Amino acid sequence: MIRSTCPYCGTGCGVLVGPDGAVKGDPDHPANRGRLCSKGSALGETVGPRGRLLQPEIGGQAASWDQALDLVADKFSMAIRDHGPESVALYVSGQLLTEDYYVANKLMKGFIGSANIDTNSRLCMASAVAGHRRAFGTDTVPGLYEDFELADLVLLVGSNLAWCHPVLFQRLTEARARGTKVVVIDPRRTSTCEIADLHLPIAAGADAALFNLLLAEAARRGLKPVPCEGLEAALHAAEATDPAASGLSVQEIQALYDLWFASEKTVTAWSMGINQSDSGTDKVNAILNLHLATGRIGKPGMGPFSLTGQPNAMGGREVGGLANMLACHLNIEDPAHRAAVQDFWAAPRMAEKPGLKAVDMFRAVEAGKIKALWIICTNPAVSMPEADRVARAIAGCEFVVVSDMMAETDTLRLAHVKLPATGWGEKDGTVTNSERRISRQRPFRAPMGQARADWWQLAQAARRMGFAGFDWTHPAQIFAEHAALSGVAGSLGSDFDISDHAGISIADYDALTPFLWPANARQRGGRFFSTGQFHHADGKARLIAVTPRPVAAPLILNTGRVRDHWHTASRTGLSPRLSAHMAEPYLEIHPDDARRIGLAADGLAEVTGQGGRALLRVTVSDRVPPGHPFAPIHWTGETSAAGRVSALADGRTDRISGQPALKAAAVAVRPFTPAFYAYAIAARPFRPDTDYWATATHARGMTAELAGLAEPDDWLAFGRRLFGLTGAAEVQTLSDPARARHRLAFVEAGRLVAALFADRVPVAVSRSHVAGLLGLAPPETVLAGQAGADMPDPGPTVCACFSVGVNTIVSAIAQGGCLTLEALGQAVKAGSNCGACRPELAALIARHEPRLEAAE
Template sequence: MTQPVAASTVRTTCPYCGVGCGVLASPDGQGGAMIAGDTDHPANFGRLCSKGSALGETLSLENRLLHPQVDNAQVSWDAALDTVAGKLRAVAEEHGPDAIAFYLSGQLLTEDYYVANKLAKGFIGTPHVDTNSRLCMSSAVAAHRRAFGSDTVPGCYEDLDEADLIVLVGSNTAWCHPILFRRMADAKARRGTKFVVIDPRRTQTAEESDLFLGIRPGTDTALFSGLLVYLSDNGFRDRAFIDSHTAGLDGALDRARQIAPDVAAVAAVTGAPEADIAAFYALFAGTRRVVTAFSQGVNQSAQGTDKGNSIINCHLVTGRIGETGMGPFSLTGQPNAMGGREVGGLANMLAAHMHFTPEEVDRVRRYWGAPRIITGEGMKAVALFEAIARGKIKALWVMGTNPLVSMPRADAIRESLAGLDLYVVSEAVADSDTARGLGKTTVLLPAQAWGEKDGTVTNSERRISRQRRFLASPGEARPDWAALADVGRRLGHGKAFAFDSAAAIFREHAGLSAYENNGTRDFDLGALADISDAAYDVTLPVQWPIPKRSGFRGAPQGKARLFGDGRFYTFDRRARFVAVQPPALALAASPAFPLMLNTGRVRDHWHTMTRTGKSQRLSAHRAVPFVEIHPDDAAAHGLAEGDIARLSTEHGAAELEVTVTDTVVPGNLFMPMHWGGAFASQARVGALVRGMTDPVSGQPELKATPAAIASVGYRARGFLLTRRQVAMPEGWWWARAAITGGWGAQFATADSSRAVALMVRGLIQSEALSGCELAEYADHTRNRYRCAVYDGDRLVACLAYAPAGERPDWEAAKALFAAGVPDAAERRALLSGRAATASAGPVVCACHGVGADVIATTIAGGAASVEAVGAACKAGTNCGSCIPEIRKMLAGQTACAA
């Protein structure tokens, strides 16, 4: 029996990935909160990753959008919403309702999503509602629908605990879903679960695997087609399950034989060694309890749906689905991507997992009382933004996402916004790239952020949890659903949008899921359709489906696994094998762009850093945007570790710091997705990727774009530390990161030391640092300059500048800056460039703030295992996402000793 939570502590849900971890937030009364994991939440049982642990550091009001704006002028909410409603009405009258579009986000709560979808598809009458989940999970949705007849995730997290083999495909789980990876690691320790990792990069997850298959980008369908052939030809078919519960095996198997007739053919296509492929096939075939978990490496592909179906085919042929410890498992990227799918946030869905058959359209029309119900699919994200450029979309409302960083061909999208008659952005921060975009009429609406919002989210295992409010809304921030409902009322639909709470919206959403359902649809919250406000406030996490007939006494009981009875949601209740297409090897690079660019996440940042960028702990691990390149390619292009390189594709360019590593294969590059215009000079991933779309799901390819790379010859490198953010000079390369006590920027410039000294003196005379004292060291003949700025005894800024080949290290300066008031020796050290204060080195363990130097010293002192390192300095003892790096350091120490 757990102790009751104190009145000051609120149970809520983490706003990051799709794991959906429970969080205990204890407000401090000053706008912040202490954060801990919720030991009662079944997703995480008290564990939090580095990002979740640092949530308390991301609650500041710095850069918050606090008041409505119309064309950069602050206005009242009434004036802003009058403008939105008036412009929407005018666009609909002049160009038709399908000239209006909404672009939503997996960051929204289900209640926000529901009202947006209802307003657009039922009352404005536009089908063009899509979401940034199109960029992460829509291929999994399409694969589920083709195989199961519904967008159903069959299993649950407990299957990861009980599996004997976990196959991770296109998923750096150790970094991107670290709490789930710790559950997998626990299973390995407890029951000997084996890991197979399939990925073009040897990621941190691959470092922990029993078998790693480093396949060529885009060749997953060949690998799993070969597995289907192997299983069928070697007696591993579950004939009873196939005969009773599936259809289409012969066609799928014929296609698989064409793609991958044997292991040698698979090796030729994928580039993986024959012996490793054979070992994987034998391991999969001989293990009953297999979970195949897949994520963005599968989905973010021009063939993502086929990749998903090639995986599902292998589970269907063996009957390994719907039972404990087995099944295909889509690991969701965002906290409420699943909730968005439930309400119809994707352009190819209507609502409550219904689509566009005449009877489904009529059912939703009657339930909503919708006068302008749409009857067909809208444009998916890539096509939607292309339509803006063509002038087909005249009004766009973006909510809770940053497409000018994340969408493919983002530069072209930014230019196209100028043609919009109305551009609305509901946002919590004022300086995102998207908030700074401009249409003919631009309206910014201040939205509540995590901690201020109240509603529900659904995680990767279909578990609905509450995000509860524990902070007052700053300025004039409002719930997104309230702004949407207010516009609905202004457009004359008062009865349909008379919501007064998130609970009221949830009841309507649950009611629609059960309306005329009777078990014909997978998504059913009927047991919650009459939930009271009080019960909504305290309802525990629960998995759907929860049909009304299951009863609801106290806590509702959902269903952990589906399809164990062999009944699916197709017309004949049989699952479908899908004949997939062969890998599209036309994705190969060209002479102008000889390398292939892959994109993805880093461990401690999230999306475009509007939240994680405020945390100094999270910024300390990787402080600058980078590109990973194989040593052979680095040598061929004249690049060395730490150089600045220009990475270009036919769509755009970025300038990134070079990381030379053999974790990427020759011919491939890797670039993280996180750095937008608020945090770096030129590092927007969306500007580079070409985003050709999957023909079934419409999801864009973000993992394989032909690219070129070349060195950028900046004259000097340096860093700048300040208490407040300051604008960096035009023409400099820079990357900004939160540090203890303020902000740091690393930079590269073609300017001379004399020019930089003049810039600093100008800064001293500016409002930012007026009245402060400047201490300088300059050696202009050797192109060196350092300075420190003091407000009395307090250090408020410092800068170091040196030739590019001798770039100054900022770790010791950051330590002095954090201390605030350096002594005389430390002041001299800042100007001499010699560390007077020892630093811990770059952070390895963000949860406990343990640096590389501390871990190295611990290992040198005799700690010979991950456990021993953790016992000595705490590194690796929380979420464990740094354990692969600690293992590498241990291996390096062993090699040195040998």
């Protein structure tokens, strides 16, 4: 078995990979102790050749690595010669390994001499970094995962832990069973609320107001501050906060006070709901203010805790991957820090000021100021705010290089040069999780095609540009250099120092076990700030006066993740079971808003924002508050006609962190009224061209939801074009022209190869049943659209880990007497692995458990 680390969220779960590529949780890894979520469990389904970029390309034509890298080096060198170092940029990713990140940062800041390197981590945790630096003097995460289990009270703020960090959710669920209280602060009633002792549905954007209220109440009850500056000003701002700004009742606020002040061991954990705001840094500091003023930091079971979204967002921070940082948490504005790094690298020139942050970088691309752009391991044409504008900017850039493992992404198709990168299972390096634990990602298969590591690509380009110091032959050498530089940083007072590993050998690197930083002669692991010493020059923390800024608009779109997909789903979308739970982009909207706008459940909505337009399936639900609909981020131009929700967001950013307000886009919504709806399945891939479409992977092929403004004149011809079928395919039809209802099944060699179901209203067929018939001799139930009595229909998937459908679960509840989560797990396996579906299972039990009739 190969020990590696999951490439998804910042939890950093250890995995064991067998010779056949099967994946299971590593029971010895301290982050997950053998647990895995649905995405981690399905990793083995995402490592095949399907969809991979297998060789370099120039202008869409195959090229050798020498040709491609020579061109990259020439174009970057030419831009620097003619327009200066600020004319080039790198845009990288929190999914890179630390070694990749280190090489990119070294090349850009120390040799090209510009800080125009930024990362998609800017979109998810930059405000946490900025808040840490303001309060602590450096970007330090003080807590550990074990604090969830040691705490008496855990506040989750802007974090749907059940879906976004399921393994941490399991750990917290077990802690709650032992007595830990849980408060969820979120405008939405998410799955995480199922374990909440108190759910506080605050007004959108009111997080800083609520923490100001807590701080003011703490002052009334008596503070226990750490050594700090700024307390008086922070208290003045807190005391001026109107409780009504929180959107909560007096009783709800009092309930929070009762829990907080009864529980000294308190952890406050937050994620994108705090960070992705144009005042995200202030929200972070409002949380930090409370912990600093009450002394709840640096001790077991207490402290503020930023939960990172990406597997190596922390590693990127450690090597200075952000445009406003230097390696090893050193400050780019500090001449002594710059000189130390330049001397260590023997660099010919050094960036002397912060570079362009993500939003500003792509606006500089748009303005023609960036002449050469290298995008690595990310898809900004989908994920950036104003995604349509960003795509146009990339398309207009003079020279664009994209390194990616996938052959078809919205960004890759805009590149002049495409470079095939290694994927998970082929990568060799390290990542750092949210609790500062560094773990190895180890390869268990050879690179696919001509794919090469990102660090190798960068180093080869650097050498071709005439730069020395990029002659590594193994990632262990890069890690050793990084560790040695951290020792220099430690001597300058940096918190990040892993110099224990300076000079690490390849053998020791290969055998490296997970460890917490710092790791040096002075300190190994543990919590920061237990002694009350911080990283500002005077050793004191800083409290920041925070004035809450409300979010105001008729409709504010909240965006986020779904349970089983990751980012733009280029990998999770390859897994049939991960695609089954939620197979198309959707808009979750409150019933009052739906009635006012005229939206019907399962219909379609046209959503417009300052940045663009999206078409989304309507889900009507009181889980979201009025005025604040929700839409997930995972659909792209490759998987949906108009599902790119980041296109709706404008480019507003936090003034300090530069993080965009992706969770608060002002939008307009109206019904999208098509002439027809359709559901399509096929054994072979197909690409629809209707006004609305969304595709998903299925175990037997591919599925799609369709809608169009004009009904086809000939449904048979439409079906053949859609599926790319010739006249040789036999067809079975069932039509009701008066109701515009048409059903077609296409058969080749006696096997069902495709089917199409169309109607004037959203199509009512059992999708799990009909898709499961692909490749089989077509029974009569194909056109019926539902299973016969002799063919049970599992229904839509609820448990992705074991592909258990809702009908199977309801039957076990109603007929099998499975009235507890444990009984369901034993009977049908649902909820017995990652646990992320357990809130849904609990709701199904409550809805479908047999009711005893009252005695007459």
